[in-house]
Amino acid sequence: MTMPEADSMAAADSPQALNIAQVAIDVPLDGVFDYHSPYPLLIGQRVVVPFGARKQVGVVTALPASTDLAPAKLKSVLQHFGEEPVLDAEFFALIRFCADYYQYPFGQALLSALPGRLRQTEPATARQQFSYSLNDTGVQAGVDALPPRQVVQRRLYAALLEHGALSESALTALSPGWRKAMAALQQLGWITEQQVYAGLRTALTASSVQPELNAEQAQAVHAILHQAQSFKPWLLHGITGSGKTEVYIRLLQSLLANNEDQALVLVPEINLTPQLEARFRTRLPDFPLVSLHSNLGESERLQNWRLAQSGAARIVIGTRLSVFTPMPRLKLIIVDEEHDTSYKQQDSMRYHARDVALVRAQRRQIPILLGSATPALETWHNAQSGRYGLLSLRQRAVSQSQLPAIRCVDVSKVSMQDGLSPQLIKAMRERMEKGEQSLLFINRRGYAPVLLCNACHWIAPCMRCSSRLVVHLRQGRLRCHHCGHEQKIVRQCPSCGNPDLHPTGHGTQRLEETLNQLLPGARVLRVDRDSTRRKNALSDMLSAVHAGEVDILVGTQMLAKGHDFPNLTLVGVLDTDSALFSPDFRASERLFAQLMQVAGRAGRADKPGEVLIQTTFPEHTLFNALRSQDFTAYAGSLLQERETTQFPPYEFLALIKAEANDFVPVQRFLQYAADTAREFGSEALIYDPVRPQMERLKGMERGQLLMQASSRQVMQPLLRQLTPLLRQHPLSNKIRWAIDVDPQEF
Numbered sequence: 001m002t003m004p005e006a007d008s009m010a011a012a013d014s015p016q017a018l019n020i021a022q023v024a025i026d027v028p029l030d031g032v033f034d035y036h037s038p039y040p041l042l043i044g045q046r047v048v049v050p051f052g053a054r055k056q057v058g059v060v061t062a063l064p065a066s067t068d069l070a071p072a073k074l075k076s077v078l079q080h081f082g083e084e085p086v087l088d089a090e091f092f093a094l095i096r097f098c099a100d101y102y103q104y105p106f107g108q109a110l111l112s113a114l115p116g117r118l119r120q121t122e123p124a125t126a127r128q129q130f131s132y133s134l135n136d137t138g139v140q141a142g143v144d145a146l147p148p149r150q151v152v153q154r155r156l157y158a159a160l161l162e163h164g165a166l167s168e169s170a171l172t173a174l175s176p177g178w179r180k181a182m183a184a185l186q187q188l189g190w191i192t193e194q195q196v197y198a199g200l201r202t203a204l205t206a207s208s209v210q211p212e213l214n215a216e217q218a219q220a221v222h223a224i225l226h227q228a229q230s231f232k233p234w235l236l237h238g239i240t241g242s243g244k245t246e247v248y249i250r251l252l253q254s255l256l257a258n259n260e261d262q263a264l265v266l267v268p269e270i271n272l273t274p275q276l277e278a279r280f281r282t283r284l285p286d287f288p289l290v291s292l293h294s295n296l297g298e299s300e301r302l303q304n305w306r307l308a309q310s311g312a313a314r315i316v317i318g319t320r321l322s323v324f325t326p327m328p329r330l331k332l333i334i335v336d337e338e339h340d341t342s343y344k345q346q347d348s349m350r351y352h353a354r355d356v357a358l359v360r361a362q363r364r365q366i367p368i369l370l371g372s373a374t375p376a377l378e379t380w381h382n383a384q385s386g387r388y389g390l391l392s393l394r395q396r397a398v399s400q401s402q403l404p405a406i407r408c409v410d411v412s413k414v415s416m417q418d419g420l421s422p423q424l425i426k427a428m429r430e431r432m433e434k435g436e437q438s439l440l441f442i443n444r445r446g447y448a449p450v451l452l453c454n455a456c457h458w459i460a461p462c463m464r465c466s467s468r469l470v471v472h473l474r475q476g477r478l479r480c481h482h483c484g485h486e487q488k489i490v491r492q493c494p495s496c497g498n499p500d501l502h503p504t505g506h507g508t509q510r511l512e513e514t515l516n517q518l519l520p521g522a523r524v525l526r527v528d529r530d531s532t533r534r535k536n537a538l539s540d541m542l543s544a545v546h547a548g549e550v551d552i553l554v555g556t557q558m559l560a561k562g563h564d565f566p567n568l569t570l571v572g573v574l575d576t577d578s579a580l581f582s583p584d585f586r587a588s589e590r591l592f593a594q595l596m597q598v599a600g601r602a603g604r605a606d607k608p609g610e611v612l613i614q615t616t617f618p619e620h621t622l623f624n625a626l627r628s629q630d631f632t633a634y635a636g637s638l639l640q641e642r643e644t645t646q647f648p649p650y651e652f653l654a655l656i657k658a659e660a661n662d663f664v665p666v667q668r669f670l671q672y673a674a675d676t677a678r679e680f681g682s683e684a685l686i687y688d689p690v691r692p693q694m695e696r697l698k699g700m701e702r703g704q705l706l707m708q709a710s711s712r713q714v715m716q717p718l719l720r721q722l723t724p725l726l727r728q729h730p731l732s733n734k735i736r737w738a739i740d741v742d743p744q745e746f
Contacts, residue, residue, distance in 0.1 A: 019036055020035070020037070020063065020064050020065070020066065020067050021035050021037040021041050021047070021060050021063055022034055022061050022062040022064060023049055023059065023060055023061065024058055024059050025049065025056045025057075025107045025111070026056065026057070026107055026108050026110075026111035026112070026119065027105070027108065028108060030105055030727070032061050032062070032106065032107065033049070033058075034067040034069050034074060035047075035074065035077050036071075036074045036075065036076045036077070037077040037080075038077065039077060039080045039082070041060050041063060041077070041080060042060065042086045043060055043061065043062060043086070044059065044060065044086030044087035044092070045080060045084070045086045045087075046058070046059055046080070046081045046084060046124075047060060047077050047078075047079065047080045048077070048078045048079040048080075048121045049075065049078060050075050050076075050078060055078060055121050057119055059087060059110055061110075081123055083123075084123075084124065085309055085310065088326060088328065090326070090363070090364075091113075091324070091326045092110075093363065094324065094360055095109050095110045095113060095324070097359060098349060099349070100720075101716070101741060102349050102350055102351050102739070102741050103719050103723045103741060104349040108348070108349070112349060113321070113324035115298065115301050115302045116298045116302075117298050117299070117301075117302040125299075130167075130168065130193050130194060131166060131167050131193075131194050132171065132191055132192070132193055132194075133166070133191070133192050133194070134157070134160045134191065134192070135190060135191065137189055137190055138157075138160075138185070138188070138189075138191060141188070143158060150184070152177060152178065152180075152181040153184055153185060155174060155175060156171065156174065156178060156182060156185065157185065157190075159174055211246060213243075213246065213247075214243070214395065216391075216392065216393045216394065217243055217250075219391070220234075220236060220247050220391040221247055221250045221254070224251055224367055224391075225251070225254055225255070227367060228331075228366075228367055229365075230365055230366075230367075231361055231362045231364075231365045231366060231367070232367045232368075233361070233367075233368050233370065233382070233387070233388040233389065234367060234368070234369045234389040234390075234391055235338075235370050235371075235379055235382075235388045235389070235390050235391065236369055236371040236393065237375055237380075237383070237390065237391065237393070238371065238372075238373060238392070238393030238394075239373055239393065239394060239395075239396065239403065239600070239629070240373045240596065240597065240599070240600020240601075242373075242393035242394070242395060243393065244393065245279065245336075247371075247393075248265065248369070249279075249280070249283050251369070252280075252284055252287065252332070253284065255331050255332050256284075256287050256314055256315070256331070260329045261314070261330075261332075262311065262313070262315070262316070262329045262330050262331060263314070263315050263316070263331060263332040263333070263334065264316050264322065264325065264327060264333045264334070264357075265280075265315065265316065265317045265334045265336065266319070266320065266322060266335045266353055266354075266357060267317065267319060267336050267337070268319070268320075268340035268343055269319065269340070269558075270294060270295050270319060272337075273291050273293050273319065274539060276317055276336070277291050277317050280315060280317065284315065287314040288307070288312060288314050288315070289315040289317065290304035290307050290308060290315075290316055290317075291304065291316075291318060292305060292308075292316060292317070292318035292321070292322040293319045293322075294319070308327050309327070310328075311327070311328050311329055319342070319353075320342065320343050320344075320351075320353035322353075323353045323356045323357050323360065324356075330360075330366060331366050332366060332368075333360065333361050333369070334368075334371065335353075335368065335369070335370045335371065336371050337371065337372055338354050338370035338375060338376065339374055339375050339376040339379065341745075346744075350739075350740045350741065352744075354370065354376075354379075373593075373597065373600065373631070374592060374593035374596045374597065375635075376589075377589055377638055377639060377648070378648060378649040380635050381649040382649070403609075404571070404599055404600075404602040404603045404609030404610055404611050405608070405611070406610075406611040406627045407611070407612055407613070408612075408613045408614075408618035408623050408627070409421045409423050409424065409614045409615070409618070410615070410616070410618045411614045411616055412616045417514075417518060418514040418517075418518075419510075419511065419574060419575075420514065420518065420572075420574075421612075421614055424440075424572045424612050425518060427570050427610065427612060428515075428519060428522075428552060428570065428572070429519065431551075431570045432519065432522060432551050432552075434569075435548075435567075436569045436570070436607065437545065437550060437552070437553065437567050437568040437569065437570075438551065438552045438553070438569075438570040438571070438572065439552075439553040439554075439555065439559060439565075439568055439570070439571045439572070439601055439602070440553065440571075440572045441555060441556075441557075441559065441571060441572065441573050441598045442507070442508060442511060442555075442556065442574040442575055443556050443557050443575070449468065449471075449504065449507060450468045450469070450470070450504050451469065451471050451489065451501055451502070451503055451504070452501065452503075453495065453496065453501055454498070454502060455493065455496050455498040456493060456495050456498065458494070458495040458496070460478050460490065462480035462483065462485055463485070464483050464696070464697075464698055464699040465480055465482045465483050465696055465697050465698065465699075466694050466695045466696045466697070467480060467482050467694065469486075471489065471507070472486075472509065472530070473489075473503065473509060473510070474509060476488060477489065478490075482694070482698070483697065508526050508554050508556060509526065509530075511526075511554050511574070512524050512526045515552055515554065519551075519552070522551045522552050523549060523550050523551045523552070524550075524551065524554060525550040525552070525553055525554070526554045527541055527553060527554070527555035527558055527559055528555060528556045529556070545565055545568075546565065548567065553568070557598075565601060566607075567607070568601055568602060568609075569602055569603055569607045569609050570602060570609070570610050570611075570612070571599055571610070571611045572611075572613075572614070573595060573598060573599075573612070573613040573614065574614050575614075576591060576595065576613065576614075576615060577615055577617060580622065583693060584745075584746055585642075585645070588638065592622055592625065592626065592631075592634060595613065596629070596631065598611075599611040599629075613626070621634075621637070622634070646708070648742070651708050651709065651710060652709050652711060652742065653706065653707065653708055653742065653743055654706075654707045654709075654715055654739060654740065655704055655705070655707070655739070655740040655743040655746070656670060656673050656705040656707070656737065656738075656739055656740075657692075657702070657703075657737065657738050657739075658670055658702070658703050658704070658735050658736065658738075659697070659700040659735065659736050659737075660700060660734070660736065661699070661700065661701065662701060663701035663703065665731050665735050666701060666702070666703040666735055667703060668731060669726075669729065669732075669735055669737065670703050670705045672726075672731075673689075673722065673726055674687075674688060674689060676722060676725055676726075677707065677722050680721055682709075682714065682717070682718045683709065683710065684707050684708060684709040684714055684715060684718050685707070685708040685709070686705070687706040687707070687708070688705075689703050690704060690705075690706075691703055691704075692746060693746070700736070704746070706746075715741075719739065723739060
């Protein structure tokens with residue numbers, strides 16, 4: 001087993017008649033593996049190889065002239081996929097960097113960055129899709145030749161006549177039962193069918209409306225275009241509703257004018273992808289676009305990935321894994337809502353997609369734009385120090401739109417009705433009378449947080465986690481939102497036998513029930529993970545909101561960002577105080593960002609907005625900053641705290657996490673890691689192993705070891721020395737452990 005040198009990973013232009021192939025495999029071992037190949041291979045090609053008793057998919061990383069292994073020990077490549085496109089040198093180099101920086105086996109890193117179909121030991125194929133259009137016979141026949149009762153046929157005919165060729169997805173949007181009607185039109189000989197790539201569909205209608213940029217937007221576009229031929233990180237700091245997306249669109253229009261250039265747009269969550277995709281398709285109909293996220297079927301995901309790899313897709317919109325998508329003519333990267341914690345992978349290779357995107361942009365020498373109303377403090381610090389360019393949008397894009405008025409309601413001084421203050425109830429009634437919409441934000445799904453016994457104060461625990469079970473009353477279940485465990489609601493206290501058990505606290509389900517009682521006639525819509533499990537449920541709900549079929553939205557953080565509801569003028573925020581005094585040093589930063597985002601949903605059109613925050617601490621510095629909506633001042637105060645306490649961005653952290661059924665081996669392993677790290681004499685500060693806040697999760701006892709250094713130049717050499725020793729430790733295969741570089745959760 002030998003490691004490939006960087007030079008050996010250069011892409012080959014033609015097959016080489018060499019017998020040795022170095023192959024990266026999805027196994028938790030360092031390095032790549034040497035095999036004899038009976039086939040001519042290319043670097044970057046998928047192969048199937050024997051590994052132990054199994055067959056494994058691998059990727060050829062080098063074709064060396066010799067190997068250190070004895071010929072008798074050299075196993076043979078079983079199969080190669082010569083008809084498939086190969087991975088290029090840029091992809092290898094990016095994966096190599098991530099594997100090294102995040103201390104993760106190279107083979108696992110490489111294979112995890114590929115679509116699921118490319119990780120299977122068989123040829124990767126995608127389902128063929130077709131577009132349909134009217135031929136000359138169909139056009140001449142006219143819609144009146146169809147029977148009046150054939151409503152779907154007539155609807156398809158009209159759409160095809162207006163828009164020309166339509167893809168299967170566009171036809172499905174017109175009518176779920178379009179296939180039967182289309183078959184009838186084909187029997188008449190009116191239709192031309194053509195195979196298309198699933199991802200390269202265009203909008204049903206293209207918008208010719210080009211909003212006029214305000215001075216700040218125009219300045220931002222000009223500044224980026226002026227330095228578009230070199231690496232330059234830009235922070236686009238714009239208040240909610242300031243038109244950051246319009247800046248993205250103008251940049252794409254300009255930078256993709258060359259018929260071959262490509263752009264990558266990262267979004268933090270799946271539910272933001274369709275909205276941005278629809279807007280881009282409407283405004284940028286000439287640029288083939290694909291999306292990449294986990295809601296796609298494996299076939300469509302593979303096809304879209306290959307369209308990006310071939311250069312046929314000019315724009316790729318995707319979630320964090322999309323940062324690894326091969327794009328041969330990449331000219332711009334945009335990271336929307338760059339502060340969002342969803343960009344950080346919390347298992348396997350624990351990479352941060354924003355940081356990987358910065359590395360990728362630097363290697364390609366192209367600009368990268370980070371957009372946010374509440375940037376991460378690390379990003380803000382880089383912008384303030386001059387490492388990043390800072391572009392500010394201080395006014396809303398809609399000239400009549402003003403920032404909402406933010407007020408705090410001191411819940412310790414008012415009589416609450418099932419968790420709602422009189423001020424908030426009155427404000428919702430007023431909005432209903434005006435025909436306007438309200439949003440109640442509570443970051444807790446379910447009926448109630450806990451089931452409480454008033455006699456002995458027993459609270460229903462999760463037996464697999466250090467957490468409480470959440471009441472889901474409609475389903476009659478108690479559920480753990482950490483591990484997924486669920487059970488029936490108990491009828492009496494298992495501790496003292498008391499039958500008087502009460503759901504305590506408020507979740508989205510209980511809030512929905514309360515609103516139906518307090519405001520009869522109100523059309524209440526609950527949006528959380530439970531209510532959006534059905535496919536397309538979220539898009540259907542959002543359509544109902546835009547159609548004015550909803551008076552009050554009740555939701556979790558799914559509704560906190562990215563949505564634009566012109567008729568929504570009131571936002572109520574419930575139960576935020578727990579985050580004010582969290583042991584996590586990032587808690588206040590995240591709470592401020594979350595509240596700024598959800599407040600930004602109010603008053604985005606020409607109607608004034610209002611935000612009411614229910615709290616027991618209305619004079620807390622966070623709420624004072626929120627009322628003035630002064631991110632700059634609040635970020636400055638947080639950075640001063642971070643500098644004093646020596647937390648990021650002034651120090652760099654790494655966390656060794658371990659878990660097992662028994663805590664004893666976890667403790668021994670982490671203590672060995674701490675002792676070994678200290679023996680290296682590194683300048684890094686090595687803390688003692690501790691239990692995390694969630695001591696037990698999914699039945700596993702957990703521990704962690706924190707390491708702190710003044711620079712990456714101190715931390716990375718330490719990790720490079722320590723990681724191989726940890727992998728060789730006798731307990732390494734008996735517990736689960738991982739290294740989290742630049743951790744976001746503790």
